[in-house]
Amino acid sequence: MATVKIVLRKKLSKDGTLPLCLRITKDRKTSFIHLGYAVKIEDWDEGKQRVKKSHANSARLNNLLLKKLAEATDGALEIESKKTHVSAKAVRNKIKPSTGATFFPQADDFLNGLKQGGKYNQYTADKPRIGHFRDFLKGEDIAFSDITVGLLEKFKVYLKSCHTLPRKTKTSTDQRKRPSIAKPKKPMGERTIMNHLVVIRSVFAHARKNHVITKDQSPFGEDGIKIKFPDTKKVGVSPEDVECIENTELPNPTHDHARKLWLFSFYFAGMRVSDVLRLRWSDFQNYRLHYSMGKNDKGGSLKIPDKAVAILKHYEQFKGNGDDLIFPELRGIDLADEFNTQRTIAFKTSALDKILRxxxxxxxxxxxxxTMHISRHTFAGMAGDTIPIQMLQKLYRHSKVETTIGYQQNFIHQAADDALDAVINKKTKPREQPEPE
Structure with missing residues (x-):
């Protein structure tokens, strides 16, 4: 029968502590599982397998150790009850999860999954957020059970005191020689702070999927910390501005190309730029566009507006075969490599936005x-409350009508405007004159 004990490994760290481990012994052979914590030898009671009261966090650490010991013993009994002959290593593999049971090994595994899944945008956004949480904890790992509502509230306060620098821009050799000038810092906004909590919640969900933690260990949920995003202002350009964009002379071909892409997106109900750049000639059949939106794989078909036909005719001169990409940004890119494709789209979109601005x-x-995304807001603003919400859901390719309702609320102003006018322009009745005596 396998035995499981909590021991100190005889490997002294620079700070004078020794790592706590689970030692599994079976048939005189041993295997170890590191628990992610270390204590000084004088703070350890080897006979009782407990941390002494001289340790600052003895009570909390002992509770954790007892829980780990119970889980390990249960795991050993489970595997031995199913098999007649098992090794110490087999028991260890049963007890220990594939990645660490503390936060940052799971966070790294989560990020690696995003990268392997080709999710460049989410990967590049979530990686620094996890880095900020690591900085908050002074570079140390932390058990999931120690991530409490109170700790996350402190993390929010920490983030509010943080600032972000403007994006780096390329500088010339002459500029590098000049004395450096401090760049203005921008306080971290509430939406950005909420996104930090979202990624921590995602790591908890990832750990649950890996059977590292249980649902009741999460500081999120009904009784946990609340994630509430502030309202954002979504504003497009006016119909008059759209006409100006259409009719302005742009002799520079690069500027004209950016303008055509913006208008093409607008003509197809604010199609996302990531979908615009992936369009092929084979997506257009019988005067209709057939495509699936990349964000949720929602398919559909739209007629080709006459103004979009004119743009397609311009690019037809560069057409090689029916399966070619219409626009040049992703030509030569292996679209099967989703991570690199998303990265290229991000770079190209940034360049297009710069030209548009x-x-x-x-x-x-x-x-x-x-910007390219403003085309979507522009279409939504012009649609207002004149188009049925179910039709807008179809045009936007939203999976749920609730998403469309929430999105379109940013652009429906007529009822509120009418109510405001009704009060301000309300006519008062003339005062009755008293009858003469």
Whole structure:
């Protein structure tokens, strides 16, 4: 029968502590599982397998050790009850999860899964957020059971005191020689802070899927910390601005190309740029566009507006065969490599947004913000509350109508405007004059 004990490994760390481990012994052979904690030898009671009261966190650590010992003993009994002959290593493999039972090994495994799944955008967003949580904990790992509502509230306060620098831009050799000037810092906003909590919640969910923790260990949920995103302002350009974008002379082919992509997105109900850049000539059949949206794989078909036909005719001169990409941004890219494809789309979109802001908008005398994604807001703003919500769901390719309702609420203003006018422009009855005596 296998025996499981909590012991100190005789491997002294620089801080003078020894690592706590589970020691599994079977047929005089041993195997060890590191628990992610270390104590000084004078703070350890070897006979009782407990941390002495001289340790600062003795009570909490002993509770954790007892739980780990019970789980390990149960795991050993389970495997031995199913098999007649098992080794110490087999018992260890049964007890120990495939990745660490503390937060950051699971976080690394979560990030690796995003990368392997080709989710470049989420990977690049979530990796620094996990890094901020690591910085908050001064670089140390932490058990899932120690991530409490109170700790996350402190993390929120920590993030509010953090600042982010503007994006780095390429500088010339002459600029590098000049004395450095401190760049203005921007406080971390509430939405950004909420996104940090979301990724921590995602790591908890990942750990549950790996059977490392149970649901009741999560600090999220009905009785846990609340994740509430602040309202965001979604504003598109006006119908008059769209006409200016359409009619402005842009002799520079690069600027004209960015303008055409923006309009093409707008003409197809604000199609996401990631979907626009993936379009092939074979997606257009019988004067209709047939495609599945990349974000949720939602399929559908739309007629080709006449204005979009004119743009397609411009790019037809570069067409090689029916399966070619319509627009050049992703040509030569292995689209089967989803991670690299998403990364390329992000870089190309950033370049297009820069052209739209710095060249197209000034040429069209547009003062409001102009980016590729603004085309989606522009369509939504012009749709307002005049198009049935079920039809907008179809146009936007949302999986749930609730998503469409929530999104479109940002652009429905008529009822509120009418109510405001009704009060301000309300006519009062003339005062009755008293009858003469």
């Amino acid at each position: 710095n060249h197209v908008a000034p040429a069209a005398e547009i003062t409001s913000k102009l």
